[in-house]
Amino acid sequence: MEGSLNMLGYGLATIGPAVAVGLIFAAYINGVARQPEAQSRLQPIAILGFALAEALAIIGIALAFVI
Amino acid sequence: MTIATVISAASGGEGFAPPGPADFHLPPLFGEVTKPMVLVVLAAILVFAFTYLAARPAAVVPGRLQFAGEYVYGFVRNGIARESIGSEHFMKFVPYLFSLFLFIAVNNYFGLIPFIQYPTMSHFGFPLGLALLTWVLYIGVGIGKHGFLGYLKHVTIPTGVKGPVLVIIMPLEFLSNILVRPATLSLRLFANMFAGHLLLMLFAFGGEYLLFESTSLINGVAGVLSFVMFGAVTVLELLIMFLQAYVFTLLTATYLGESLADEH
Numbered sequence: 001m002e003g004s005l006n007m008l009g010y011g012l013a014t015i016g017p018a019v020a021v022g023l024i025f026a027a028y029i030n031g032v033a034r035q036p037e038a039q040s041r042l043q044p045i046a047i048l049g050f051a052l053a054e055a056l057a058i059i060g061i062a063l064a065f066v067i
Numbered sequence: 068m069t070i071a072t073v074i075s076a077a078s079g080g081e082g083f084a085p086p087g088p089a090d091f092h093l094p095p096l097f098g099e100v101t102k103p104m105v106l107v108v109l110a111a112i113l114v115f116a117f118t119y120l121a122a123r124p125a126a127v128v129p130g131r132l133q134f135a136g137e138y139v140y141g142f143v144r145n146g147i148a149r150e151s152i153g154s155e156h157f158m159k160f161v162p163y164l165f166s167l168f169l170f171i172a173v174n175n176y177f178g179l180i181p182f183i184q185y186p187t188m189s190h191f192g193f194p195l196g197l198a199l200l201t202w203v204l205y206i207g208v209g210i211g212k213h214g215f216l217g218y219l220k221h222v223t224i225p226t227g228v229k230g231p232v233l234v235i236i237m238p239l240e241f242l243s244n245i246l247v248r249p250a251t252l253s254l255r256l257f258a259n260m261f262a263g264h265l266l267l268m269l270f271a272f273g274g275e276y277l278l279f280e281s282t283s284l285i286n287g288v289a290g291v292l293s294f295v296m297f298g299a300v301t302v303l304e305l306l307i308m309f310l311q312a313y314v315f316t317l318l319t320a321t322y323l324g325e326s327l328a329d330e331h
Contacts, residue, residue: 054255
């Protein structure tokens with residue numbers, strides 16, 4: 001197998017974004033549980049935060065293949 | 068084609084060859100035309116046909132197709148455009164956002180449709196083109212609203228920030244709002260489609276190899292498990308493909324909304 005060390009490093013690098021995504025959805029679920037009518041307000045914000053946190057993992061996968 | 072290479076590699080006694088980025092480069096169908104090029108045209112035709120057929124009856128009591136079309140349109144208009152851009156300006160961007168959403172969704176779902184099974188957006192050029200279109204649009208809208216220098220000020224100076232800290236903030240804001248945005252927008256879509264398809268290929272090829280190329284019983288069980296995982300990942304991909312089309316459209320709408328926002 002080639003480039004397995006790169007992929008190992010990428011796997012470690014995704015821990016950060018993974019924790020971030022988990023925190024975002026935990027906060028979203030908490031918010032909806034406390035105030036169900038706020039769901040339509042919270043959902044775009046949660047998805048947006050998820051997308052921004054995920055961007056780090058995506059930059060990581062690009063670098064894992066490039067370097 | 069790719070399955071054949073894996074099997075031939077396996078029968079040559081080299082063991083299992085995991086699928087890699089090379090499996091995305093299919094030989095051209097004819098001339099210079101490759102499979103993703105055909106698929107992107109097919110997606111445009113499908114989206115046009117769907118919207119045309121759904122909108123043509125324009126009945127007061129909608130039929131099935133018209134209802135589906137109106138549902139998607141309403142989702143993009145109310146759920147994405149009006150929420151992110153604001154009720155004042157959003158209507159003129161709805162056609163762009165609606166076609167963007169449908170086009171990306173159809174292209175993504177090509178990854179799961181039998182006999183096609185190739186997400187167009189797993190080639191970096193296609194999401195990059197869409198992201199550059201969005202980039203030109205939101206910068207153009209911002210310049211049209213604030214003027215060139217006004218937009219530059221709008222982008223680089225966050226409201227309420229004063230003093231020497233601007234020396235650090237201004238280049239950072241410029242970098243993040245002008246240069247990084249199109250890169251992350253296109254990379255997000257590309258990487259999700261690429262990684263998802265790679266994962267599906269890995270479980271399919273791995274399961275096939277474990278079941279048919281090996282004689283041990285444990286490997287057979289592992290092969291069956293691999294195919295079970297293949298099914299689970301397929302269901303996950305169904306969700307991700309929709310989510311990526313949604314995120315791309317939502318971020319486009321958010322950037323447009325930010326370009327149009329007034330100074331507080």
